Amino acid sequence: MNSSDNEKIKVLGRRTIFLMLFNLAAFAMIAARLYYLQIYEADKYKVMSDENRISTRFLVPPRGVIYDRNGVIIAKNDQDFQALLIAEQTSDVQKTLEAFKQIIPLSEDEENRILKDIKNKRRFIPIKLKNDLSWEEVAKIELHAPDLPGVEINEGLSRIYPYADLYAHVLGYVGPISDADKKDNPLAMVPGFKIGKAGLERYFDYKLQGKGGTVKLEVNAYGRVMKEIERNSGIQGDSVRVTVDSRLQQAAYDAFGEESGAAVVLDVRTGEILALVSKPSFDPNLFTNGISYKHWNALLNNERTPLVNKAVSGQYSPGSTFKVVVALAALEAGVINVGTRFYCAGGMDIGNIRFHCWKHAGHGSLNVVEALKYSCDIFFYETALRVGIDKIHDMALSLGMGETLHVGLDNEKSGLIPSRAWKKSRYDTNWTQGDSANSGIGQGYVLVTPLQLATMLARVVNGGYAVQPTFIKPTDADLRKIKRLDISTRHIELVKQGMFEVVNGAGGTAGRAKFNIDGATMGGKTGTTQVRRISMKERLSGIVRDEQLPWKLRNHAWFMGFTPVDNPRYAVAVIVEHGSSGSGVAAPIASKILQKALELNIR
Amino acid sequence: MEYIGYGNNGQSVKEKILGMSFTYILLMIILAGIGTLTLYSGLTEVGHLGPASI
Amino acid sequence: MRFGVALVLMIFMALIDARQYYKWAYVFYLVSMMLLVAVEVFGHIGMGAQRWINFGLFKVQPSELMKIGIVLFLARYFNAMTIQGIRTIRGLIIPALLTLFPVALIAMEPDLGTSLMVLITATVMVFVAGVQWWKFALVGAAGGGCLPIVWNCLHEYQKNRVLTFLDPERDPLGTGYHIIQSKIAFGSGGIFGKGFLHGTQTHLNFLPEKHTDFIFTMFSEEFGMLGSLTVLALNLLVIALGYLFAFRTRNYFAKLTIIGLNTNYFLYVFINISMVMGLLPVVGVPLPLISYGGTVMFSIMASFGIILCMSVNKSKMAFDDN
Structure with missing residues (x-):
């Protein structure tokens, strides 16, 4: 052992202690880091860990x-x-x-x-x-x-x-x-x-x-x-x-047979939609998982337009069914009354245009009830001319036409009730007497949807209450809020009598559709609207019978009906597209539907 | 030649073994035990569900 | 079990006469060095880096041998020198060259982690041997000056590791992913951990390399801060005992060998834990005794054996170059 060795060992000892302190410090740093990660920032990392592993x-x-x-x-x-x-x-x-x-x-x-x-x-x-x-x-x-x-x-x-x-x-x-x-x-x-x-x-x-x-x-x-x-x-x-009744819906659907068209059945006292049918239809189950192109194209290209909801989107001239509105407007305006009679000679001149009644021979003299019963055109030309388009327009609107009714279905259309202002803005021409006359028989510019027509009928036959068609049962409070329209009961009864005669009177236009179930009978009004224009030449040479025309050119057939006549509960509007005749095609369908409604006694 | 062989640094094998720090060896065994435990966890596959039915 | 074999190896190493280590120190160093060169020349490709030599029955990683070799070499070298000799520049030339050469070889493998560990171990030994402070300051300054050159010599993946270490968010799905996921595992473990087998980060594979380099992360996620501190304390105890042995033995060579090997162990633990916690770049250093991987286990147990051997040798006998 020499002093150098001792010195070496001493230096080594000192430096080793220093080294130990360094190691200790390093471990302390690691411990501090652990504290920082696992306590100080633990919450942050817990969230990150959950974000990693949990997928919502x-x-x-x-x-x-x-x-x-x-x-x-x-x-x-x-x-x-x-x-x-x-x-x-x-x-x-x-x-x-x-x-x-x-x-x-x-x-x-x-x-x-x-x-x-x-x-x-x-x-x-x-x-x-x-x-x-x-x-x-x-x-x-x-x-x-x-x-x-x-x-x-x-x-x-x-x-x-x-x-x-x-x-x-x-x-x-x-x-x-x-x-x-x-x-x-x-x-x-x-x-x-x-x-x-x-x-x-x-x-x-x-x-x-x-x-x-x-x-x-x-x-x-x-x-x-x-x-x-x-x-x-x-x-x-x-x-x-919803307010529909599947049994009635089925009956209405079946009543159409192969015909195309639409029907809307309302509870006249509440406005509840009891059935709403548009024919032809399609199977909505096909759409649930995405419809195939083949099916889609078939639906899209079908000339009978199964995809269109004709009950709310189909706009048609109301034809003679509109005479109810014209009659009420005239009665309310006082230009006609129960005794007013006009003479139908089968045609009349307005301005320089000749207007015809559907019955060439003419109906002779008739009052408003008879005019409705026989659906005389001349009577209503005359009436429309006297009452004027403004009053007809107001009456039609108050009965639910000319505006959408917002029942919640797609593409619900507003129809069209023409007015002087409308014609001015649309065509920049003045309203003519001829326009009034055409409107008087529901032709010309007037357009309604089956839903609107049913609503109009319901409002008339329920005594003038402005019921709102709906798929959701109205509460009693809702029902109390229904407004009474400013139409006298006397006039309403007169119109109803006319509609009773249409079905039940001798020679009424829809006599074939009448029924009597325990005293309940149907009232209603037919309508037939031209799809094509009948030229003067054709009129002279004899009108081609509708049945001989191609389907697309045949007339639309309307019928609106209600039952029971004494105390109406159900109203129906039926349109049969290109059905030729309101009385022949549409009325029987409406009749079947209303009979079913009575039989089911829906309330 | 005097260096070859075991424990002839003035000590027998028995002396040497007894002279070893058993704390030291124990610490190693504990650490290796912890390692084995952790490895076991790392090698254990947690079973998984089939496809999620959504 | 692997650890059992390693334990037997440790006892065997401990029972070898302490003087044998002294006698064969230079030879061991030379053999390690030759194997390092060999691995550089014929090395098998493993993990994208040439690190192994295959002896058929077992594979040897010469860089692991070198970790022990450099310690034995320096211990013997300084043992033979006087304190005055140690403090001359001339006395440092040989140790410096014989350290830097293997360090460079290992870095070329490339195995930056091991290479740094060898370098630091050698530096620590030079330090405890008594080389003056100012020399370290000088070398440190020079090294700092050379940093840009070293940077250019690094492989792309090594550069990425360093860059990612400096800013893990730089590439959260690429290289930064390991560090971020590791930190999440630590943090979400909290004080008590998620429980054995309940570490979601590890079991759901968000944490990569969980068996090897990132095993401490997995442990910490499942056993929390309390578990981590326990492991830390156990390791500290191992290291403290090492120093105790160094103080108790009266032989210079033994003291220096123990300190060198102990420092090597410390570096393993420190580098591994620091890197998985985001304190150091990910350099691929396993956690000895705990990580899966045989070579490190054997080399570390062998070095424990040598430490034990030196600790048992309490006599004040001198090792001579006779």
Whole structure:
């Protein structure tokens, strides 16, 4: 041992102590870092950790059910079975797909979509093979499960309309949300979410949708679902009960047979829509999962326009049915009264134009009741000229024409009740006597929808109460708020008498449609409106019989009816497109519908 | 040659073994135990659900 | 079990006569160096870096041998010198060259972590041997000056690691992903942790390399700060015991060897834990005894064996170059 060794060891000792202190400091720093991460910033990192692992998905709530007035379900949700394929659970995707095709045939389109999905989606994401599987198909797939590795059956909900075509124009349909509608609905991104696209499904969409649920899933770094953490199923949409009666709806639908047209049945005291039919119709179930092009084009190109809701969107000249409005306007204005008689010689000159009655021979002298009964044109030309368009316009508007009634269906049209101001702004010409005369028999510019016509009739026959047509049963408070129109009961009774005679009087235009059920009879008014113009030449050479014309050129046939005549409860407006004759085609349909309504005793 | 062999640094093998710090060795065993435990956790696959039914 | 074999190796290393280490110190260093050169020339490709030599039965990572080799070499070298000699510049030339050469070789593998560890271990030994402070300051200043040159020599992935360390948000889905996910795992573990087998970050695979470099993260997520501090304390105890042995032995070579190997262990623990917590760039240093991976386990247990061996040798006998 020398002093140098001692010195070396001393230096080493000192430096080692220094080194130890350094190590200790390093560990202290690590401990401080642990404190910082695990206590000071722990909350922040806990949130980040949850964001990493928890994926929240929205669940589509079951859509609200729609009932008719008797509680019969007319729109519901049914279990829908889908076949899914999870690529990672099969060793050979192609083989599985081939095996599946042996059991459930796939169209070429479907197969291409599936192959595209297999290519584009991650292997653990289920791919839809086929929707809308029947029980038998599900059973077949289950039976062949050993040959179908990776194929799963999934239950979903799909909208079902048990009455199919019957309610297409009332309920509309649901469909996948379009990009334009996606903006602020969080459910919009969820596959399988459907919204009301038309009809009451759209009108009540907010109510029917319900509140979306959520499911919190734990996912790993690759997005695979590990387990379900929390589930909130959401709230089913509210159900909606509408005023239609399925039995009456069916009767009205069937009454048309093969004819095209529309019918609206109202409860005259409340305005409730008891039936609303537009023919031909379509099956809204086709739309739920996206309609095929083939079906869509067939609907679109059908000359009878099944996609158009003729009851609210179809605007037609009201023809002779409008005479009720003209008569009331004239009676109220005092230009005619119960004893006023005009002479019909089959034609008259207004200005330098010759106006004809439908009956060439003329009706002779008649009063307002007889004029309605025989639907004399000359009487109403004369009446219209005397009362003037302004009063007719006001009366028509107060009875619900010329404006939309807002029942909630798509493309509800306002119709058209012409006025001096309207003609001036539309054509920049003055109103003429001829215009008034034409309006007097519901021709010329006047246009109404079947819904408006039914509303007009309801307002007249209920004694002049301005009921509002609606699909939702009005409350007693609503009913008390209904205004009484300023029309005298005497005049209303006169018009009703005229309409009674139309059906029940000898020689009335709709005599064939009359009925008497326990004393309840029908009143109403026919109408036939020209689709084409009859030229002077044709008039001279003899008018071609309507039945001999092509369908498209035949007249539209109207009938509006109510029952019972004594104490009216139901009003119906029926239009048969190109039906030729109001009395011959439309009146029997209306008659059937009203008889059914009486028989059902809907209240 | 005197350096070859065990424990002949004036100590027998027994002396050497007894002279070792058992705390030191114990610490190592504890740390390795913790390591094994953690590795076990790391190697344990948590089972996963099938496809999410949405 | 791997650890059992390593434990036997440790006892075996501890039972070797302490003087053998002294005697074979230079040879061991030379062999390590030759293997390093060999790995550079014929090395097998592993993990994108040439690090292994395959001896058929087992693979050897020469850089691991070098960690021990450099310690034995420096300990013997300084043991033979007087304090005055140590404090001359001339006395430092040989240790400096024989340190920098393997450090450069390992860095070229490339294995920046190990290379730095060897460099730091050697520096610490030179420091405790008594080289003056100002020399370290000088070298530090010079090293700082050379930093831009070193930067240019780094591989792209190494540069990325450093850049990502400085700002993990720079590339949150690429290189920064490891650090961010690791910090989330630590932070969400909180004080008590998520519980054994309940670490979501690790079990849901958000955390990469969880078995190796990031094992402490996984441990900390599941056992929280209390668990982490426990592991930290145990490691501190291991290191403290090492220093205790260094003080108790009366032999210079033994003291310096223990300090060198102890420093090596400290560096493992410090670098690994610091990097997974975002205090240092991710340089790929495992946590000894805990991380999965054989070579490090064997080399660290071997060095523990040497420490034990030196600690048992309490006699004040001198090692001579006879």
